[in-house]
Amino acid sequence: MIVTLVLAAEVAFWVVLGLGLATRYLLRWRTVSTVLLVGLPVIDLVLFLLTLFDLRGGATASWTHALAASYLGFSVGYGPSVVRWADARFLHRFGGGPKPPPAPKYGAARSRHEWQVCRRTLVSAAITVTLITALKVCTDAPGTEVFTQWYWKLGLAALINTAVAASFTIWPKEPPAGAIVEDGRVVGWKIPESRP
Template sequence: MIVTLILAAEAAFWVVLALGLATRYLLRWREVSTVLLVGLPVIDLALFLLTFLDLRGGATASWTHALAASYLGFSVGYGPSVVRWADARFLHRFAGGPKPLPAPKYGAARSRYEWVLCRRTLVSVAITFALISALKLFTDASGTGVFDQWYWKLGIAAAVNTAIAVSYTLRPKEPPAGAIVEDGRIVGWRIPQQQQP
């Protein structure tokens, strides 16, 4: 049952996101769009509450229950950035907006970008950890030992993201020779001067 709910919540997230952006840029219904986009976390919250009730109702805990909690953690940590990402692309494609900039690749800008991602991951991990712990402590469900494995996965995700951010801080990626870089992105190339005879 939980797998079906997870799939339904995932589909609902993207459908509501698309509807929110379509009402904003195609129909010019900004208020309706705002309500839809602000309501996105409600989908994952509903999934978590149904997961909680499933365990309270006597279901045996499984990795799918932990995954449902992870969806809400992801929604809190990454949800706003996912909406901004989709918004910029929808604006460009359907409303004549500017082409979205790619993520920075070089230097201090890339390091800052990686730390932003790391912060989002740490928030997601902390929320998911708290939610899984709540499922474990307040449902009296059997089989919650499976959640201990999920704690390890959360720890690994946090450690990997932190290691990546540290590596880009200690050894920033250098752009190719001759590249003109602004804010970590290549914006042009220097033309080598010809040697005078």
């Protein structure tokens, strides 16, 4: 049953996100759009509560219960940035907005970008660990030892993200020779000076 709920929550997240953006840019219903987009974490909260009730009802804990908890962690940690990413692309495609710039690739701008990703990962991992621990503590469900591997996976993800961000801070990526860079993005190329 929990697998079906996880799949339903995944589909619902993207459907509500699409509806939120469509009502904003195609129908110009800004209030309805805002309600839909703000309601995105509610989908994952409902999934987590149903997971809790499933375990309290006698279900054996499995990796899918931990996955349901990670959805809420992801929604809080990454949700706003996912909405901004989709919003910028929807605005460009259907609202006449500018083409969204790519993520910065060079210098301090790239380092800042990687630390932002790292922060999102740390928030997501911390919330997920807290929720999985709550599933263990608040239920008498058998098999909760399966959650231990999620602690390791989340810790590894946090460690890798921190190492990547630190590496771009210590060894910033340099742009190609002759590139004109603004905010970590190549915006043009210098023309070589002609020799007399």
